[in-house]
Every structure is written in C-alpha cells, then in structure tokens.
Amino acid sequence: MEYVDVDAQVGDLSGVLDPAAYLEHLPSISADLPAGARAFATDSDHYDFLSRRCVKDLALQAVRGAGDEEMEVEFRHNCWKHDQDLVIHYTGVSRFAVDPVDAAATDLGTVILDEILPHRDGCNHEIACWDGTLTIVCRDLQATWTETDCSSKP
Structure with missing residues (x-):
C-alpha cells in the first residue's frame, strides 16, 4: 500500500496499523475517485477501529467473477466487532x-486494512489481509453493508 501503514512503529511497539497518512492524503484525491469508491473510502466509519463499519477484522468470505469485467468480493462480519457483512461489487474490472x-483469494484470512486510490481505469482497491493481499483495478465499486445475525457466533 502506498499510504496506509500496516507495520508502523510507535515508540517501542511495532506492527501498529496506521491509516493516518492515507486519511491526510484522501481529501486531495477524493474528487479523482469514481463516485462509489469515493463514498466508500471517505465514509467516516471506514478507518475508525471502534466502528461497526470499519473494514478491519472482516473475514474474506468469497470472490465471485474473478477475471471477469464485473466481480464481487464478500466479507463476513466478526461478531465481536461487526453486526453486518460487506459485499463490494466491482464494475469495469481491468486487473x-x-x-x-x-x-486462493479466500485463503487470505481477515482484513487488516485497505486503500483506494485513483487509477487511469477508475480506481485501485488494495485489501491487505493477514495472509496476503487482494488488488482490484476497476471503473468503480459499490460497497453494501447487509444485516446479519450475530446471535450465532462464526
């Protein structure tokens, strides 16, 4: 990732997640993001670790349409933190x-953090997980949070 630091150093503590540089840069690039990507990236809950709509700790559940012009990536909630699942629909996928x-994409584990940047084809969405990274370049994306039942733990 270009701005989000998934291995920051704070004092003697290493391995700290720090989206601060991305959040500082985001206002200067948000107008260059497609509408759906802009809405998702600039949502105030996106990088708020205490928010139920923060992407951190979501589990990568499924990838549908990999290699197609349209695809979806589904993330499952973590009941200790989230009460919704996330589905991201990508259109005009070029990479x-x-x-x-x-x-396999579904073997990458839980999400650490992500970063959405402008790209000549629309936007570049990089999703860092504990066991790897998923990168999708597309014309635009639409993120949808859906209610789930957290009464039965995953």
Missing part, C-alpha cells in the same frame, strides 16, 4: 491480483 500468486 485482479492475489498475492501470494499461488494462494
């Missing part, structure tokens, strides 16, 4: 990559 390349 889809999983790192490490030999990993």
